[in-house]
Amino acid sequence: MRNLIKITLMSGLVILSCSEDSVSDEFNNANGNIEAKLMESISVVSAQDSEENATITFSYTSNGKLNTISDGTDTNIFVYDDNNELSNITGAGENLNIEELYQSPYDAFETGNVVEYDNNNNPKKIEFFEEGEIYDPNTNSFIYTTVVYTADVSYDSNHNPYFHTLQSGGVIDVLDNVELNFSMTPQVPEIVQARRLFPVNNPSQIIYKNEQGEIMYTINANYSYDNENYATSATIVSIDIERNEQNTYSVVYQYIN
Numbered sequence: 001m002r003n004l005i006k007i008t009l010m011s012g013l014v015i016l017s018c019s020e021d022s023v024s025d026e027f028n029n030a031n032g033n034i035e036a037k038l039m040e041s042i043s044v045v046s047a048q049d050s051e052e053n054a055t056i057t058f059s060y061t062s063n064g065k066l067n068t069i070s071d072g073t074d075t076n077i078f079v080y081d082d083n084n085e086l087s088n089i090t091g092a093g094e095n096l097n098i099e100e101l102y103q104s105p106y107d108a109f110e111t112g113n114v115v116e117y118d119n120n121n122n123p124k125k126i127e128f129f130e131e132g133e134i135y136d137p138n139t140n141s142f143i144y145t146t147v148v149y150t151a152d153v154s155y156d157s158n159h160n161p162y163f164h165t166l167q168s169g170g171v172i173d174v175l176d177n178v179e180l181n182f183s184m185t186p187q188v189p190e191i192v193q194a195r196r197l198f199p200v201n202n203p204s205q206i207i208y209k210n211e212q213g214e215i216m217y218t219i220n221a222n223y224s225y226d227n228e229n230y231a232t233s234a235t236i237v238s239i240d241i242e243r244n245e246q247n248t249y250s251v252v253y254q255y256i257n
Contacts, residue, residue, distance in 0.1 A: 021121075022175075023175045024167075024172060026120065026200050031201070034229065037161075038060065038064075039058045040058060041253075041254045042055070042251065042253055044249055044251050045251075046249050047249065048247050052103070054071055055072065060256070064168060065169065066165060066168045066170075068091075075091045075092070076092075077091045078170070080170065085170055102203075104219060108149070112126035112127060112151065112197075113128070114126055114197060115127050120200055122199045122200060122201050123153055124152070124153060126150065127149075127150050128149055129146050132147065149216070150208070151206055152205075154206075155204055156202045157201065158202050158231070159200065159202065159230075160199050161231045175191070175198060202223065204220070205221070206219040215241055217240055218241070220236070222235045233251060233253065236248070236250075
């Protein structure tokens with residue numbers, strides 16, 4: 001599958017704790033009985049650069065199955081078998097990539113290792129790796145190296161607004177069927193990793209730190225919610241500490257009536 005729309009991550013996670021419950025059970029345990037609403041569109045407007053503006057649209061089949069996710073240029077297409085179960089995700093794009101949605105400059109959600117979960121089994125601390133050059137005073141030159149960073153993620157108490165949309169596309173069923181007993185036959189690595197990083201609540205803050213524990217970059221999302229606790233809008237503020245830069249984005253979520 002196409003990385004489960006980039007909510008999936010690369011293989012190799014280290015897991016210190018994880019519930020044996022299914023994703024559906026974890027979602028219901030954390031949020032209660034939530035009315036199902038399906039995404040219609042997500043609109044992002046940048047306060048800095050109009051070229052960063054984007055609209056992601058969702059389409060559905062006549063029987064309510066997720067059909068496509070598109071940003072107007074790239075489209076992901078959901079393919080189902082004769083039993084209406086998800087069999088593939090084709091096309092191009094990173095339309096639900098967490099880094100893309102939050103305008104994050106790092107790849108923590110593509111190369112990260114979960115090292116800690118919160119009480120609802122949301123990924124709380126993610127260790128990830130960045131490759132680049134650092135100055136070596138002994139040789140008076142730059143050397144190529146891999147540096148370990150961390151991302152600390154916090155959540156609102158409200159539910160992940162994408163859950164029922166992904167459920168309509170069969171993605172949650174795929175994650176529910178992941179066997180977390182690693183003594184058994186291995187699963188597709190990207191699906192196992194997606195299962196480990198799937199949040200049941202709505203991410204509201206990401207703090208990136210370097211190897212010395214110094215904050216490099218922060219992302220804060222301030223949401224408005226409707227009566228069913230679905231996010232309807234958000235203001236996302238990212239701050240690059242090293243460059244002393246701040247960027248602001250406005251996001252609007254629309255659902256099918």
